[in-house]
Amino acid sequence: MSFKKILVANRGEIAVRVIRACREMGIRTVAVYSECDRRSLHVLLADEAVSIGPAPAVDSYLRMDRIIEAARSTGAEAVHPGYGFLAENAAFARACADAGLVFIGPNADALELVGDKVRARRTMEKAGVPIIPGMSAVPSDKAEFAAAARKLGYPVIVKASAGGGGKGMRIVHEEKDLLAAVEAGMREAGSAFGDSSVYLEKYIAEPRHVEFQVLADGHGNVVHLFERECSIQRRHQKIVEESPSPALNPVLRSKMGETAKRAMLAAGYTNAGTVEFLLDADGRFYFMEVNARLQVEHPVTELVTGVDLVRQQILAAAGDKLAFDQDDLRQRGQAIECRIYAEDPSRNFLPSAGKVLFLKEPCGPGIRNDSGIYGGWEVPVHYDPILAKLIVWAEDRETACRRMAAALDDYAVLGIRTTIPFLRDVVRHPEFLAGRTTTAFIGKHFAAWSEGGPDEEKTRLALAAAAYADSSGPARGGGPAGPAASERAETPWTSLGGWRIGGPGE
Amino acid sequence: MSFKKILVANRGEIAVRVIRACREMGIRTVAVYSECDRRSLHVLLADEAVSIGPAPAVDSYLRMDRIIEAARSTGAEAVHPGYGFLAENAAFARACADAGLVFIGPNADALELVGDKVRARRTMEKAGVPIIPGMSAVPSDKAEFAAAARKLGYPVIVKASAGGGGKGMRIVHEEKDLLAAVEAGMREAGSAFGDSSVYLEKYIAEPRHVEFQVLADGHGNVVHLFERECSIQRRHQKIVEESPSPALNPVLRSKMGETAKRAMLAAGYTNAGTVEFLLDADGRFYFMEVNARLQVEHPVTELVTGVDLVRQQILAAAGDKLAFDQDDLRQRGQAIECRIYAEDPSRNFLPSAGKVLFLKEPCGPGIRNDSGIYGGWEVPVHYDPILAKLIVWAEDRETACRRMAAALDDYAVLGIRTTIPFLRDVVRHPEFLAGRTTTAFIGKHFAAWSEGGPDEEKTRLALAAAAYADSSGPARGGGPAGPAASERAETPWTSLGGWRIGGPGE
């Protein structure tokens, strides 16, 4: 069986991704949008679109009632939540079921279990999955945090019970900073997930963050689709991910993969999910949490395994059995993803909303660009700053790194600042090229990053472009005064005759 | 070892493809261009560019002397010929060697052997490769054609000895049409390949065209990378290709693959090449010819096998051994390619040169667009009409067909006519979806193709767009008179307030 119409309860690149997958399966799509997203790409691509409220997410993308009403009124049979917003909200999954809608994600019980990070840790511990020392419950009194932290020993990390993606996280090295960190974490968690509970874990320094993608149908079949190495992080936010991980060998990979499957079986998990591990320098790994959703970085797994995860999510939600088993799955080549954010890396990654005045996206063999933007579109201030994901695949890691570097050079976004210049330097760094990627990588090598030094040659090129534009381009905007209009008429479009380039001494 | 700088002796999408591969291997590139290609995409992407003469190919892209001089003057160590032009010209391969340049392609002896289709057939016959009945020599006298045709029995096919890609080919059903067909074939062959010799073969009706990609290093290692199904042809010109072929089973695939390897070994072939077979309805296959070059349709093999063929060509030319053997190679999923030509399918595929006024290329997971054009560029009349190749990969054939259909719908080229509307209908045809693809497919199902019927709804949309553009867009060009300028100022950019879409009854 399959669905005829799916509502996509998200926005941006992930909504676009899901809409494309539906279209290829012959399924019609309904987009939802907040007031400021009227002309967003996901709205343009969907077959239908329904307005669900004002810009703030709590008034629109987090409004379960309006989303369910939109599904009902358009006749959608299922809801894909994407990531973020309501993706890991068990109440939403239940509300969908109550309204007769299929929630494309894990069953509500599993969602609730793994979504409660503290209960999840207990379940995993019982199932024999290695875990990081930490609080076994969300405390009701803030004073309990200090006692727990003392018991674990500093440094400790504050984590949101409901969330992921670095939101609400704080590392604390000394007791005097603990309370402020807990409060800030609670505020961020509350605004991001609608649930402000946080807890503490022992902080393991310089680990690798290695996660395993799992697929489980509703018929007892579970497979893993190998690992993603997600150690390159800034403020606990992943920025570069890859598969395979340079840190795993076949034995460790198999051991971690089987552990991931065991974890999902223990949780009674269905649909696509990810088991996150910390991997220390000695090859010991610890369960961190289950991400009960399609993840931002899912494309690296898709490119390496040849499995379309969104399609598999939809098939599993429709009740299909997995069409392959563990032995059918192979890793081929190397995939790397860079997240393109609307942040200004030269100003401490300040968010950078505004209008995309010009956009040129890279293309070519082995290059995939999952984007939620287009030239002329205005990036709103209200949501996560992710604009797009640039993913490359190549036969080997060295080639993949080169392909990514070349693709980033081909990526031009004017009008807003993005993390592209920063990523350009990350993927060219000798330690990255050597595969020595730990969560300490950015802090160690990019703490004082700035965009190049003064570069006279590039400045000269830019100045030449400006002068040329002002002297011969169409007069747009209130630019500096150029030559008279009569001179302007002679543009290179008509007067290029006689030039020749190349060859020495020319 | 590898090269530091490569000259790309071609233009258009294939030059772009090769330049990208070089860049990812850390190799600098030199483009060459004719006078009308000054601002072509390959020139913009290369590190350096050298002008090699006037627009006609015989004065530029076929000028061996100028190309070799350009390589010498820029310090290039190797020449990649792409496909077409000098790619299969043994004299050019020899001239490169004489100038101390590595020709990235087969060795000159093998090139000469397989390039002479008649000698190639004899060699294959001796090696036990099944061949189609045909002339065993290029005749010196035109009268010999008639005698040979009578012996083979009509229908016969006129083929260029030097070429490929349908150039110079003519099917002849009766003796009275033979001489004109031979003469036309000779003219086309001469202008396309600089060699006007043609010969005759028995014409097999409604076969499939199935070819095998082969890679051979200079150390005696030969592997095949499975088949490409190229039966969807118009005027003997491939327009849609895919891999795997719906017509092969594992036994036949293995038998044909081993035959392809035997053919290449018999020819002493090195580098990348393709062995073309005709496959009849009973599973009998016949050697047709060796394409001694990278082929237009190479991306379908790349997507299915995960091997970058241009990279392998460069490595093999540099003297490297193949890094994998036959057992390492697997087919995964389904890839389909559509060739986008500057031809007007609604006017009998007349060439359509001119300026690309607007271009929107499809993107998304599993979509690859190898393009040689950009918005604002003028398509010249002088060369092959290929603009780009749209290639999709998906887990299975059904999904790949849907993905291709969706990607073609997302492809907008305004200003010149292209084959996109035709391809849209081809990939949606029930016989195509069923995999019943023979060389008779287009003639049978698309002989009287026209772009849709009168469609009032689409016409209404287009008229609405025109009226809206004239009433509110910026006044560009001498369009029909719209409302006064004061009315125009109120564009939707600033006046969209209050609308709401979706939901029944709105």
Add this chain to the structure above:
Amino acid sequence: MKFEYLVDGAVQAVSLEKKDGVWTVSAAGGTLEAEILRVSDNEIVLFTGGEARRLFLARDGDRLLVSAAGREFVISSARADSGRFHKGDDRSPDGGLEVRSPMPGKVIKLCAAEGDECRKNQTLVIVEAMKMENEVQAGLEGVVKKIHVAVGDLVDAEKTLVEIEPKAA
């Protein structure tokens, strides 16, 4: 607002009204209500009946090219375009019938001489473009009155190649 356009040679009328942010379009035998969103100079989106229809457009001189739901339209103002859209041949000022080149290219063969008789659909000239030969044929039976090109000439689309004097009926 009312407009008249030539679409594929036929005159089409369209009226466009905006009220409360909703446009009403009447054209081609029907009416649609739509929210219209201008995405860029080359793209607009019509939301109609719950569906988003993306339209791409480009100006080409006095013509507007529109790609609507995968179908391309050439739209020009009814007035500006009268007398265009040649079908390959046309009356010349002095009564002959002009045979025109259907596309830009290079004349590579003349298959008739002035004064020759020609059948309908007989090939008169071969024009090569983009490496393919294209046969330009007589639209009717008659006599070749004048040949306007020579082998090797580069010709534009719509260039007159040959004039034919039609055979008296």
Add this chain to the structure above:
Amino acid sequence: MKFEYLVDGAVQAVSLEKKDGVWTVSAAGGTLEAEILRVSDNEIVLFTGGEARRLFLARDGDRLLVSAAGREFVISSARADSGRFHKGDDRSPDGGLEVRSPMPGKVIKLCAAEGDECRKNQTLVIVEAMKMENEVQAGLEGVVKKIHVAVGDLVDAEKTLVEIEPKAA
């Protein structure tokens, strides 16, 4: 032709001359000769020393944004831009020091009250944008003279949040 521009706050002069199809550009301590090709409104290519350099550009009001070899530049006319490029705080008309929001966002916390003393780098306001909290800090030691915003306010970039009376030296 000579131009003066402000690039990242510094005045830069550039001269541009064309002769025989070759442009000579003198700027930033050097000279280059280039063929310049205008690809579109947003792209030009400079061929210089055998190399093709693609430059992407877009106008943003009176500023020109240029992406040159992977590096982005903000270029404005030297005159039009005098007095811009605030570094986060500035003198107010009545002598206080203005602390401004570094980006558009929403005020989610005030960490000081009018009349409070503040240390240098002390957090005064927390502005949230795109789901991340950003601390806006005092540029120097002093007294909070006036707070211009309240929790919940949406603020633009460069909006004055707080005025500080600097501590007498």
